[in-house]
Amino acid sequence: MTYRNPPTTPRKSATFDDYTLSEIRRAAATGIYDIRGAGAKRKLPHFDDLLFLGASISRYPLEGYRERCDTSVVLGSRYAKKPIELKIPITIAGMSFGSLSGPAKEALGRGATLSGTSTTTGDGGMTEEERGHSKMLVYQYLPSRYGMNPRDLRRADAIEVVVGQGAKPGGGGMLLGQKISDRVAEMRTLPKGIDQRSASRHPDWTGPDDLEIKILELREITDWEKPIYVKVGGARPYYDTALAVKSGADVVVVDGMQGGTAATQEVFIENVGQPTLACIRPAVQALQDLGMHRKVQLIVSGGIRNGADVAKALALGVDAVSIGTAALVALGDNDPRWEAEYNELGTTAGAYDDWHEGRDPAGITTQDPELMKRVDPIAAGRRLANYLKVMTLEAQTIARACGKNSLHNLEPEDLVALTIEAAAMAGVPLAGTNWIPGKNGF
Amino acid sequence: MPATKLSKTAARDNASQVFDLDAMSLRELNQALHKLTPGSNETAWEVLNPKGSHSVAVGVDQPVTIDVRGSVGYYCGGMNDGAAITVHGSAGPGVGENMMSGSITIKGDASQYAGATGRGGLLVIEGNASSRCGISMKGIDIVVRGNIGHMSAFMAQSGNLVVLGDAGDALGDSIYEARLFVRGKVDSLGADCIAKEMRAEHLELLQGLLDRAGVTGVKPAEFKRYGSARTLYNFNIDNADAY
Numbered sequence: 001m002t003y004r005n006p007p008t009t010p011r012k013s014a015t016f017d018d019y020t021l022s023e024i025r026r027a028a029a030t031g032i033y034d035i036r037g038a039g040a041k042r043k044l045p046h047f048d049d050l051l052f053l054g055a056s057i058s059r060y061p062l063e064g065y066r067e068r069c070d071t072s073v074v075l076g077s078r079y080a081k082k083p084i085e086l087k088i089p090i091t092i093a094g095m096s097f098g099s100l101s102g103p104a105k106e107a108l109g110r111g112a113t114l115s116g117t118s119t120t121t122g123d124g125g126m127t128e129e130e131r132g133h134s135k136m137l138v139y140q141y142l143p144s145r146y147g148m149n150p151r152d153l154r155r156a157d158a159i160e161v162v163v164g165q166g167a168k169p170g171g172g173g174m175l176l177g178q179k180i181s182d183r184v185a186e187m188r189t190l191p192k193g194i195d196q197r198s199a200s201r202h203p204d205w206t207g208p209d210d211l212e213i214k215i216l217e218l219r220e221i222t223d224w225e226k227p228i229y230v231k232v233g234g235a236r237p238y239y240d241t242a243l244a245v246k247s248g249a250d251v252v253v254v255d256g257m258q259g260g261t262a263a264t265q266e267v268f269i270e271n272v273g274q275p276t277l278a279c280i281r282p283a284v285q286a287l288q289d290l291g292m293h294r295k296v297q298l299i300v301s302g303g304i305r306n307g308a309d310v311a312k313a314l315a316l317g318v319d320a321v322s323i324g325t326a327a328l329v330a331l332g333d334n335d336p337r338w339e340a341e342y343n344e345l346g347t348t349a350g351a352y353d354d355w356h357e358g359r360d361p362a363g364i365t366t367q368d369p370e371l372m373k374r375v376d377p378i379a380a381g382r383r384l385a386n387y388l389k390v391m392t393l394e395a396q397t398i399a400r401a402c403g404k405n406s407l408h409n410l411e412p413e414d415l416v417a418l419t420i421e422a423a424a425m426a427g428v429p430l431a432g433t434n435w436i437p438g439k440n441g442f
Numbered sequence: 443m444p445a446t447k448l449s450k451t452a453a454r455d456n457a458s459q460v461f462d463l464d465a466m467s468l469r470e471l472n473q474a475l476h477k478l479t480p481g482s483n484e485t486a487w488e489v490l491n492p493k494g495s496h497s498v499a500v501g502v503d504q505p506v507t508i509d510v511r512g513s514v515g516y517y518c519g520g521m522n523d524g525a526a527i528t529v530h531g532s533a534g535p536g537v538g539e540n541m542m543s544g545s546i547t548i549k550g551d552a553s554q555y556a557g558a559t560g561r562g563g564l565l566v567i568e569g570n571a572s573s574r575c576g577i578s579m580k581g582i583d584i585v586v587r588g589n590i591g592h593m594s595a596f597m598a599q600s601g602n603l604v605v606l607g608d609a610g611d612a613l614g615d616s617i618y619e620a621r622l623f624v625r626g627k628v629d630s631l632g633a634d635c636i637a638k639e640m641r642a643e644h645l646e647l648l649q650g651l652l653d654r655a656g657v658t659g660v661k662p663a664e665f666k667r668y669g670s671a672r673t674l675y676n677f678n679i680d681n682a683d684a685y
Contacts, residue, residue, distance in 0.1 A: 032677070145559040145578060148540055150501050150521040189561070189580040189599045190618055194675035197616070199597060203577040204517075204536040204555040213496050217517040217539075220472045221501030 023266075034266040037099075037355030037365065038325060039167045039258040039302060044275040046258070047309040049422030050415050051431060054401045062400040069396040070406040073320050075297045076158060076227020076250040079219070083227055083250075084136055084158050086320065087116025088392045089407055090310060092384075093255075093301050093324035094140045094160065094231075096122025098184040098196075099262035099355065100328075101372035102129045103380075104364040107331050109134035110377060111384025115392075120160060120322075123173055123198050123262075125187045126152040133377070138229065141218065143172065143199035146188040150221055158251075159218055160229040161211070163202075163240075166259030166302045169233030169273045173198030173263060181367040211247040219248075229253050234274040234302065238282035245287065245296050253322065254283045256302030260325040262365070263356030276302035278425045284317030293317065307394020314395070315410035316426060330387040331380040332362045458486035458509075468495055475525075478504040494534065499527055505544065519546040522563065535572075538565045541582055554591070557584045560601065566655045573610065576603045579620055585655035595622055596632065604651050606660060614668055618675075622668040623648050625660070634674045640667045 012018065026034065055061035062069060076083035092112045097105050099122060106129035112119040118136035121127075125147015131137055139156030141148065153159065164170060185192040205214045215228055230244035231253035244252045256276025261269065280300055287293040300313050301322035313321050325333075334342075336349040338361035345352065345359060355365035363374030399407050402414045416431040417423035423430040424437035435442065461471050471489065478484060487508045492498050496515035499508050502525040510518070513531030523542035532550030541560040548556075551569035558574070560582025567575075567584070573591035576584050576598055585604040592610035595603050598620035608626035615632020621644070622635075631637075640663070648662035674681055 145540060145580070148559065149542060149561070150503065150523055150540075153501075153521070191675070194618075195677050197597070199578065203574070203596075204539050204558040210516075210535075213516045217497040217500055217520050217536075220468065220497040221521055223473055223476060224469065 035263050035356055036266055036269070036353040037260060037262050037264075038269075038353040039260045040270050040273075040275075041353075042270055044258065044303075045277050045419065045421045045425055046275065046303060047277060047312045049277070049418045050312050050426055050428065051418060052308075052311070052315075052398055052402055052414050053416060055403050059403045061403050062405060064397060064400055067400065068405060069399050070408075071392055071396065073297070073408065075229075075299075075320065078250045078296055079224065079248065080158075080227040080250050081223075081225045082157075084118060084138075086118060086136070088388060089314060089320040089395075090115075090304070090388055090391055091117050091138075091299065091320055091322045092119035092327050093259070093322040094120035094122045094138070094162065095324055095328075096124035096262060097127045097130070098122075098124035098146075098180075098188070098367070100364060101366055101375060102127060103372050103375040103377045104328075104331060105130040106133050106377035107375060107380035107384060108327060109137070110381025111327070111330070111388065112136070114381065114385035115388040117388065118157065121156075123162075124184065125149075126155070127187075129377075131155060133381075140231075143202045144188075144197075145203065146196075146198070153218070153226075154222055156226060158227040158229060159222070160231050160253065161215065161218070161249075162231045163211075163244075164233035164235065164255075165231065165261060166233045166255030166257050166273055166276070167261035168264045168268045169235040170200060171264055171268050171272070172200035173261070184367060208243040208247050211243075215248045227251055229299070231255060233257075233259075234276065234279040235272075237274070237279040238286045241283040241286035241298070242290060245290055245292050249296060251297045251299060251319075252283065252287075253299040253301065254279045255322075256300070258303030259301050260328075275425070276300060276304075277422060280313060280316045280318060281425065281427045287317075294319070307391040307396075308398060310391055311395040311398040311407065311410055312415065314407050315414050316412055319408070326387070327384055328364055330384045331364055331375065332383070333360075333364050335362055338362055458488045459484050460488045460490065462490045463493065463495055463498075464491040468497060472497070472500060475499060475502045475504075475506075475508075478502075478506060480504065482506075492529075492531070496534070499525065502527075502544075513550065522546060532569065533567075537567075538563070538582070541565065551588070552586075556586075557582050560584070564654055570607070576601070576620070579603065583651055583654070585651060585657065587657065589626070592629070593632070595620055595635075598622075602647070602651055604648065604655070604665070606657070614670070616674065617668075617670045619670065621647070623651075623662075623665040624668065625665045628666075628668070631668065634671050635668055636671045638667045638669045640665070 614635030
């Protein structure tokens with residue numbers, strides 16, 4: 001009998017993991033960086049790392065189903081003659097027609113309207129589908145200015161000057177040629193079939209002093225009626241918030257790195273910008289330092305999934321949240337019912353993110369007339385409304401348990417953190433301690 | 443609006459509406475212009491003492507004439523849709539930005555981003571225009587009698603830019619389907635912008651633009667045409683050095 005040395009178990013590198021190896025092979029084969037949709041997929045400190053304390057001897061709870069817990073919020077009360085009044089503090093984030101199909105945009109409008117909240121245009125102009133089916137529509141003013149015109153500006157209920165987004169602070173967009181239908185091409189004043197770059201910075205202003213003048217122009221054009229939001233990616237939330245306030249914004253929107261994009265380089269999405277959780281307290285602090293907290297409203301987006309996330313964001317000082325990816329999932333994005341087709345595309349339900357390629361089996365991120373038929377805007381709008389209702393009920397449940405008769409009465413003192421990182425970012429104590437990293441010299 | 447401040451002055455310009463920005467606010471001016479309806483009798487407006495004000499006569503959507511007596515700041519005539527605006531002075535950045543239709547004439551010089559993202563109408567700059575003239579233009583026609591600065595017609599999508607003088611560096615960088623006509627020298631062309639053959643149809647188009655801008659004594663044949671080589675229209679890694 002011959003002796004054989006015991007073998008070691010084959011060990012894969014944590015550094016060169018399977019995904020990393022596949023990406024190196026893909027890059028070597030194609031010579032092109034990977035472009036995809038959605039936001040950061042890496043594990044990040046997030047709302048899951050926070051817990052509510054609930055009521056106890058020193059705090060008494062409110063009765064569920066009996067005692068009122070207000071969910072409404074007014075956005076744009078600083079300067080606008082006609083602020084937006086939302087029934088729930090959850091809005092639908094900007095997503096473009098072009099990136100999304102017409103029926104998908106209509107469904108977002110229908111769902112938002114059923115829920116008493118707003119939806120937002122995107123980098124492709126305003127469509128009749130979304131204007132017609134959205135009671136409250138926020139019109140994005142983007143660097144590309146695709147489809148921008150004064151008539152739509154006046155038809156909007158609010159204007160969002162987009163400086164950046166969480167998936168790609170400092171980056172522009174790219175809509176690949178295969179998604180440029182005749183209608184998309186016409187709205188963007190570009191030839192059909194070419195790749196359409198969305199500029200990374202505005203063509204006619206740079207810096208906070210120019211932004212102030214640009215906001216003045218938009219107010220003058222719309223007779224000071226519309227709330228004006230300024231949206232920034234989660235880059236420097238303290239200073240960006242302060243500068244947006246200085247520039248005259250009614251509302252500041254801060255989008256963390258989990259916030260989705262239609263199409264951006266993977267390396268950009270995963271390596272530029274800060275997590276949503278890390279953006280909130282600096283943004284709130286900027287508002288408080290300027291004496292503008294609750295006067296200029298703060299919307300935060302990027303990875304909001306449920307009512308607990310909503311409640312946690314509000315407890316940290318946010319006025320409203322915005323959802324994009326979650327709203328698409330409610331419409332039917334990445335639904336396992338299309339698993340066979342996802343497999344044909346080399347992916348699986350839940351992982352599909354090649355939204356820029358226009359072959360979405362769920363019919364949402366496509367301009368293919370056959371695929372987009374899979375979205376019934378009425379049924380999908382209802383699903384979105386259901387989802388928004390559940391999120392709201394969940395947030396109310398938590399708020400009542402914390403003794404709050406309004407979601408906006410939630411406060412940082414209602415929270416603890418499960419990790420030191422989350423405690424430091426959120427500025428709340430590590431669970432079981434009174435330690436807030438970075439505070440009181442520790 | 444107080445009648446004492448906005449007066450119909452028959453002595454000047456045949457009953458034009460005279461609006462003195464020393465006496466009234468910018469907001470009052472723009473709101474008065476926005477209240478105009480089709481068929482309004484108030485078709486001639488005169489703005490006094492602009493003194494570099496920003497956003498003068500923005501978002502006007504009726505075919506009125508507006509004479510601004512002096513220089514203006516940022517975004518004069520922004521999103522203009524039908525008015526004929528004349529600035530009897532110079533204009534700050536972004537004059538005529540996103541214009542839809544109508545015309546804007548600057549008697550003096552214009553600062554950066556003149557006609558940015560404009561979709562229609564005619565912008566005439568009788569002096570020089572600074573950098574990024576016609577940036578991201580989407581259908582507007584721009585005629586500059588003097589020179590234009592660097593990075594002009596950057597990502598220009600559609601429309602015509604006519605320059606009687608010289609153009610600065612990186613003209614037409616990443617240009618799409620806009621047409622550029624330059625009579626003088628071009629310091630350098632941007633990525634994917636090339637000189638193109640001036641065919642009969644272009645000479646005819648250019649003559650029409652010069653006529654509309656009131657330019658005389660200049661022949662279309664004196665210009666060179668520039669436009670997109672269309673090599674960057676679909677991403678190709680082998681073009682990476684061009685970006």
